[in-house]
Amino acid sequence: MDNLFYTDERNTQIVISLLKANNIRYVVTSPGTTHMCFVGSVQHDPFFKVFSCVDERSAAYIACGMAEESGEPVVITCTGATASRNYYSALTEAYYRKLPIIAITAHQGTDRLGHLLEQNIDRRRMPYDTAKLSVEAVYVKDKRDEHYCAIEVNKALLECKRHGGGPVHINLFTRYSRNFTxxxxxxxxxxxxxxxxxxxxxxxxxxxxxxxxSHRPFNEKETQAIERFCATHDAVVFCDHTSGYNGAYKVQFALCLGQQFAEFDLANIDLLIHIGEVSGDATSRKLNCGEVWRVSEDGEIRDAFGKLAKVFEMSEHYFFKHYSKPGTDNHSYYDACISQYKNIISALPELPLSTIWIAGQVSESLPKGCNFHMGIWSALRAMNYFNVPDAKGNCNVGGFGIDGCLSTMVGASLCNPDRLYIAMVGDLAFFYDMNVLGNKHVGNNVRIILVNNGQGNEMRYSFSPAASLGEDGKLFMAAAGHFGKQSKSLVRHYAEDLGYEYLSASTKEEFLIHREHVLSEKHFDRPIVLEVFIADEKDEEEAYQLIASLDKDKTTVLKKNLKSAAKSVVGQKGINAIKTILKKQ
Structure with a gap:
């Protein structure tokens, strides 16, 4: 029929588009209805070479022969019910011979499994040696679904040719759309x-x-390769305290990106080279990238910024050396970033006693060469606002939980008794992991700064969704009231009975008196705990608002205020009207 084109089911469109983008043209299809959106689309696209085979077992073996002879990946596709089970023999053959077969099986939705409905076979788990990778092409309802579907299909198509090749499986959701227009x-x-x-x-x-x-410490060869790359391309290296990078062109960007009322124009990037693992700084989501290149020896698809275009399965040293040229020294972008950071930090007012204020004082005085551990989230966020040039930062950002931060620090300290290990943690994280303080191997190179505000203050900041519950959020989300309700003697007795030197502060003056001792480069005869009590949680919020409002752009402030007013007063129609006005400004 001349009026038939592609299906309107977006997930099927994504599969077809990516097959074409990867120049995958051979399709062997078997009869049925559940995969009609896919087959009905590719049979009307002259790019594809479509063949029919009634027996799915034979169809899959035909695909093996085609893949071996042509050297190209081949798609096999079938309906629901037991049709897909007949692929197993040939997929096993393909697995052990590394033949790039792409099995696209259609299904009616996971929600229909297990309810005695006809033709609903559970394909969520494939036998190990029938597919290198099995993914779900979800039904697309919004942009988030679309991105997820595209990433999963990309993974499968890349995997069928990776490390010598082999079969992969795409489980394609359908609602039997009849629209092929x-x-x-x-x-x-x-x-x-x-x-x-x-x-x-x-x-x-x-x-x-x-x-x-987050990244292990860079060796000298890796650091030099990155520095030469930046000098060649006038690039910068955006870091936080878990990044492990201390070479030239380093930019600590959290303070700039964390401003509520100003745009960080220098964060508009045409190409972002992404290395390392989970970031310890959520402000990185504000980086505006044209496209992202991921460099990692694992070669996996990690799309933290939603703009991933290329993955380089190689060492970082090889990548940066390849794209560098000797004899160049460009650094105008770096100079601009550092200038903006200095301008913003110079506007920092006096902050109340708070996690952020303590972080600022600590960052100025950390012993050179020490190993500094931060708790999730509040301590980590606060420290990332400030530069710490001569200390190695650490945080359990892999799983991003509060448990284990003290134990991790103690474990590290056992490897280097001559190096100082200093931790800054909140009270919930401290009490969660306090049993490690009683470990008999803890040395005199351990120092702990405990910020005790009597709750999980992360859930009390205005930007937290839990803050929408108001005071009720303190009861369970912030878990206020546990562990002695900021008892002045609980941690003292515990620490001193275990042989620690215990210090406490309830004012800035008291903290500053103890800071020189706790952050001294000298080694004392026992480990130290400094407990800082924050009496008023409002001081924590005030400190955040002050540091996040250092660089105010009047237009941005106006937009934010109008948007907030629109939401509370005039609803969505009001928001749309204000957007129209602002576009004309």
């Missing part, structure tokens, strides 16, 4: 993978930055 496939995020054996692509023109998530 879509003439043009909408664009889809397409990801490419490169190894050191491939011809690597050219860097795009424009502003370039390196982003480092």
């Amino acid at each position: 879509v003439r043009e496939l909408p664009p889809v995020q397409t990801i490419r993978r490169y190894t050191a054996f491939d011809t690597l692509p050219e860097l795009p023109a424009g502003k370039i930055a390196v982003f480092v998530g």
Whole structure:
């Protein structure tokens, strides 16, 4: 029929678009209805070479022969019920011979499994040696679904050719749409993978930055490669205290990106090179990237910024050395970033006694070469506002839980008795992990700064969703009232009975008196606990508002205030009207 084109089911469109983007053209289909949206679309697209085979077992073996002969990936697709079970023999053959077969099986939805409904087979778990990877092409309802679906299909198509190749499985959700009137496939995020054996692509023109998530310490060779790359391309290295990078072109960006009432124009980046693992700084989500290149030896698809375009399965040293040129020294972008940071930090007013104020005082005085551990989230966020040039930062950002921060620090301290290990944690994290203080191996190189505000203050900041509950949020979300309700003697007795030196502060003056001792480069005869009591939780919020409002742009303030007023007074129609007004400004 001349009026049939592509299905309107977006997840199927995504599968088809990515097959075409990867030049995968062979399709062997078996009869049925559940996969009609896919088959009905590809059979009307001249790009694809579609073949029919009634027997699914035979169809899959036909695909094996095609893949071996052509050297290209081959799609097999079938309906629901037991049809897909007949693929197992040939997929096993493909697995052990590394043949790139892509099994696309259609289904009616996971919610229909297990309810005695006809033709609903559970394919969520594949036998190990039938597929290198099995993914779900979810039904797309919004942009978030679309992104997830595209990432999963990209993973599968890349995996069928990775490490020699092999079969993969895409479980395609359908609602049996009869609409085949879509003439043009909408664009889809397409990801490419490169190894050191491939011809690597050219860097795009424009502003370039390196982003480092949590990372082991860089060795000298790796640091020099990154520095040479930045000098070649006038790039910077965005870091936080878990990044492990202390070379040239380093920019501690949390303070700039964390401003509520100003735009950090220098965060508009054409290409972001992403290395490292989970970031310890949520402000990184404000980086506005044209596209992202991920560099990691694992070669996995990690799309932290939603703009992943290329994955480089190679060492970071190889990547940065490849794209560098000797004899260049460009640093105008770095100079601009540092200048903006200095301008913002210079406007810092006097803060009340709070986690952020303590972080500022600690950052100025950390012993050179010490190992500094931060608790999740409040202590980590606060420290990231400030530069700490001569200390190694650590935080359990892999799982991002409050448990284990003290134990991690103690474990590290046992490896280097001559190095100082200092932790800054909140009260919930402290009491969660306090049993490690009684470990008989704890040395005199351990020091702990406990910020005791009697609750999980992270859930009390205005930006937390839990703050919408008001005072009720203190009861369970912030877990206020536990552990002696800021008892002045509980931690003292515990620490002193275990042989620690215990200090406490309830004012700034008291903290500053103890700071010099706790952060001294000298080694004392026992470990130290300094407990700082925050009497008024409002001081924590005030400190946050002050440090997040240092760089105020009048237009941004106006937009935020009008948007807030619209939400509370005039509803969505009011918001739309105000957006129209602001666009004209």
